[in-house]
Amino acid sequence: MVVAQVPDWGKWGTANALLPRVPAALRRVARTRHFARGEILYRRGDRAADILCVLAGELRLTRASRTGTEVILQRVRDGFIAEASLESKAYHCDIVAADEGELLAFPIAAFRHALQHDATFHAAWSAQLAREVRRLRAQCERLSLNSAAERICHFIEADGDNGEVTIGQSRKSWAAELGISHEALYRALRRMQDEGALIVHGARMRMRMKP
Amino acid sequence: MVVAQVPDWGKWGTANALLPRVPAALRRVARTRHFARGEILYRRGDRAADILCVLAGELRLTRASRTGTEVILQRVRDGFIAEASLESKAYHCDIVAADEGELLAFPIAAFRHALQHDATFHAAWSAQLAREVRRLRAQCERLSLNSAAERICHFIEADGDNGEVTIGQSRKSWAAELGISHEALYRALRRMQDEGALIVHGARMRMRMKP
DNA sequence: CGTACTTTTGAATCGCATCAAATCTGGTGG
DNA sequence: CCACCAGATTTGATGCGATTCAAAAGTACG
Numbered sequence: 001m002v003v004a005q006v007p008d009w010g011k012w013g014t015a016n017a018l019l020p021r022v023p024a025a026l027r028r029v030a031r032t033r034h035f036a037r038g039e040i041l042y043r044r045g046d047r048a049a050d051i052l053c054v055l056a057g058e059l060r061l062t063r064a065s066r067t068g069t070e071v072i073l074q075r076v077r078d079g080f081i082a083e084a085s086l087e088s089k090a091y092h093c094d095i096v097a098a099d100e101g102e103l104l105a106f107p108i109a110a111f112r113h114a115l116q117h118d119a120t121f122h123a124a125w126s127a128q129l130a131r132e133v134r135r136l137r138a139q140c141e142r143l144s145l146n147s148a149a150e151r152i153c154h155f156i157e158a159d160g161d162n163g164e165v166t167i168g169q170s171r172k173s174w175a176a177e178l179g180i181s182h183e184a185l186y187r188a189l190r191r192m193q194d195e196g197a198l199i200v201h202g203a204r205m206r207m208r209m210k211p
Numbered sequence: 212m213v214v215a216q217v218p219d220w221g222k223w224g225t226a227n228a229l230l231p232r233v234p235a236a237l238r239r240v241a242r243t244r245h246f247a248r249g250e251i252l253y254r255r256g257d258r259a260a261d262i263l264c265v266l267a268g269e270l271r272l273t274r275a276s277r278t279g280t281e282v283i284l285q286r287v288r289d290g291f292i293a294e295a296s297l298e299s300k301a302y303h304c305d306i307v308a309a310d311e312g313e314l315l316a317f318p319i320a321a322f323r324h325a326l327q328h329d330a331t332f333h334a335a336w337s338a339q340l341a342r343e344v345r346r347l348r349a350q351c352e353r354l355s356l357n358s359a360a361e362r363i364c365h366f367i368e369a370d371g372d373n374g375e376v377t378i379g380q381s382r383k384s385w386a387a388e389l390g391i392s393h394e395a396l397y398r399a400l401r402r403m404q405d406e407g408a409l410i411v412h413g414a415r416m417r418m419r420m421k422p
Numbered sequence: 423c424g425t426a427c428t429t430t431t432g433a434a435t436c437g438c439a440t441c442a443a444a445t446c447t448g449g450t451g452g
Numbered sequence: 453c454c455a456c457c458a459g460a461t462t463t464g465a466t467g468c469g470a471t472t473c474a475a476a477a478g479t480a481c482g
Binding site for chain 3 (some may be wrong): 146147148180181182184187
């Protein structure tokens with residue numbers, strides 16, 4: 001792995017809630033790594049040696065079904081990814097770079113040690129896991145809806161702010177996150193616009209209230 | 212809430228990994244509660260006052276979609292449920308009893324205090340959250356499959372043991388967990404049996420390897 | 423023995439997946 | 453600057469599988 005000492009902690013950790021709570025001893029053993037778009041950082045089954053935190057770009061936790069379709073399980077642009085790997089010997093998913101960027105890698109043993117000896121940090125970590133649990137429950141709920149339009153509405157309500165959301169990705173990969181084909185997504189968006197239920201401006205879209 | 216002092220800690224906690232790690236101070240403030248089949252213990256939006264642990268029977272974390280379909284997000288017969296409520300003021304889902312049974316309720320403030328002061332307990336709690344994260348990711352992956360047969364196979368591989376699984380619930384509610392209608396489940400099971408891909412014995416079923 | 427619920431099968435309908443193809447886009451190199 | 457390419461976007465046609473509504477048969481329980 002291409003690594004380097006972390007140069008400056010001050011510039012990171014503004015958006016992510018957990019990073020500022022990382023204790024000094026753990027910071028000292030963290031390494032940065034640059035990644036290119038499309039790069040596969042870890043594969044399912046690889047030994048889980050590090051806890052990863054995305055600083056720039058985008059990483060995704062994915063799994064390929066038997067038929068070859070890629071399922072997006074987590075999508076992170078700022079913060080920790082694959083948090084559950086702390087408790088297992090190997091990664092259970094692939095970790096791929098959707099956008100060129102940079103990550104922080106914390107050796108797992110040091111990470112465990114820090115949690116064990118810093119209750120504040122441990123509390124922040126638990127809160128992070130709880131957030132991820134809630135996010136995943138919302139995603140399960142969304143995937144249980146059986147029309148494309150319903151999933152789109154659910155996404156805007158859950159991930160958006162007051163009926164408005166900005167899609168931070170291509171529509172094609174948004175479709176994968178919603179568990180539908182990209183054609184179905186395009187058509188559903190078109191129909192919803194025609195019916196006046198949705199207003200689309202590029203990557204920003206807004207639900208319209210029913211009369 | 213109908214509560215009572217916990218009579219005997221020795222009889223609980225054999226199957227669940229976390230319960231034996233609960234420190235004494237927290238045990239002293241725990242209460243038991245009996246629940247009847249069909250009872251709704253908490254509704255979405257209710258203030259989250261307790262962390263719940265199922266001792267007997269079955270509790271489910273559910274959410275109703277706009278169209279009225281019930282989505283099953285978690286199903287627990289032995290262990291903690293709605294763990295993420297530790298981090299929020301209110302429950303985000305309904306908690307309903309699928310089978311008559313009994314639960315332990317830990318006041319949230321005392322639970323937080325115990326985590327903060329007992330690193331071993333806190334580590335066990337984090338591990339529990341991580342397990343739930345992995346379980347939910349598997350469920351998301353399953354719900355991303357778009358045929359009933361594929362979801363059945365995925366369930367047997369993920370929740371079963373070496374291609375064999377015992378369904379601990381009615382097929383109707385299994386269908387809800389798989390995100391398909393119960394008719395589709397019956398038909399898919401029938402087709403898979405006819406094709407020789409699956410052997411069904413009541414609640415137990417086994418995948419057959421391809422030649 | 424009746425009631426409530428699950429299990430099972432049938433028929434009709436609808437929406438999504440899939441394959442195909444055209445257009446548009448951003449980025450690369452000549 | 454333009455040609456070119458890869459990938460995203462968009463539209464069309466077709467078939468399949470799931471949903472839905474309906475109804476019968478089986479099962480558990482008081």
